[in-house]
Amino acid sequence: MNFRNLFQSALDYVSERIPVEKMNFEAMVAKKEVPLHRLSWAYYMGGLALFFLLVQVVTGLMLLFYYQPTVSDAHASVEYITEHVAGGALIRNMHAWASSAMIFCVIAHLLTAFAMKAFDKPREITWITGVLLLLITFGFGFTGYLLPWHQIAVNATKIGMQSIEQIGQYLPGQMALWPKMVKEIVQGEASVGQATLSRFYAIHVILLPLSVAGVLGLHLLAIQLHGMSRGIDEAPRRHEKFFPFFVIKDLTVWSVAFLCLFVIALCLPFESLYSYPLFEPFNPKGSTPDGIKPEWYFYFVYYPLEILPFWVILLGSNLVLAILFLAPWLFKGTSRKTLRLLAIAAALYMIVMTVFGEHIYHLFKGTH
Ligand code: HEM
Secondary structure (H helix, E strand, O other): OOHHHHHHHHHHHHHHHOOHHHOOHHHHHHOOEEEEOOOHHHHHHHHHHHHHHHHHHHHHHHHHOOOOOOOOOHHHHHHHHHHHOOOHHHHHHHHHHHHHHHHHHHHHHHHHHHHOOOOOOOOHHHHHHHHHHHHHHHHHHHHHHHOOOEHHHHHHHHHHHHHHHHHHHHOOHHHHHHHHHHHHHHHOOOOOOHHHHHHHHHHHHHHHHHHHHHHHHHHHHHHHHHOOOOOOOOOOOEEEEHHHHHHHHHHHHHHHHHHHHHHHHHHOOHHHHOOHHHHOEOOOOOOOOOOOOOOHHHHHHHHHHHHOOHHHHHHHHHHHHHHHHHHHHHOOOOOHHHHHHHHHHHHHHHHHHHHHHHHHHHHHHOOO
């Protein structure tokens, strides 16, 4: 195949996935329909993830007015927001609760989109941008955790950084040095300190929001151009109009989500779920307190990491990531029924590890 043909094939491939001729109100909104079936509720998951992302942007901007990204002032500035700024505790709690809610919705959205085979041609770009959004969402969680600069934040980040460096042991030749380089670039100095805080802050408030804007823009554009996939049935029997019916229902779901978030953030400080010493300012000279662990949405990889050899988890997580990226091609001929079973198995694994991970860990170690 000569260069001209290759270029033309690449162009044809992209224009089939991003059909510019459909970029008009008629095709993208007026004619769009949403299938009705037993799993129709899943169509609200992506919208809910979007809603919580918007909450994060608004509350995050408010927090930026007072937050200080320095090791000497970060913790004090966060306490100042909580105790002295009008509505500060509410905004902080909303940011913390909405981050968890967003991660929950993104994972549920991924699993239900998988179960419905929504990655099938011509939706490969929607799926790939989705996997990138999942990684970006985890990135938001990981970098945001360090910002309050308390004991659990700094110590958990140290463990995360050590894990990155450990990967080098399992790579051949020159590649063995790459994870250490990545760690040095992200950490910025010998131990987690000011350089790390500055970098995590820049990643959390600039790099990831810019990436999310671009990737999500493409994700949403592709969705509107192709309309919804056909769902769990081979051919859904009923449909409803996207505009105005589905949009009104979507906004109703958003309103209920906002009400729940508001009430929870008002009544239940996120930090009340942990014991207090973990929220004392980080003390570089003090000993590491008990109970250091990542946020709940990393338990599905954290507890297996504590029980099994590192290389098993490394291999497993890279395999899962590769399967996720290649899903549109790997599962081309797989039936929706099989995909649904795989999604249920994955959901069960995540639930068991998140809820019982700590018990399973103590069972293995013979401690309690
Ligand atoms: C920040 C994170 C994300 C946001 C805000 C988001 C947003 C949305 C929205 C609003 C929709 C249309 C409604 C729906 O089907 O739920 C959608 C559809 C879709 N999303 Fe996402 N998404 C995110 C992450 C993901 C992830 C992690 C995946 C999977 C890897 C994914 C794959 C898809 C697919 C395949 C569709 C098309 C569904 C269909 O046609 O039936 N998205 N997304």
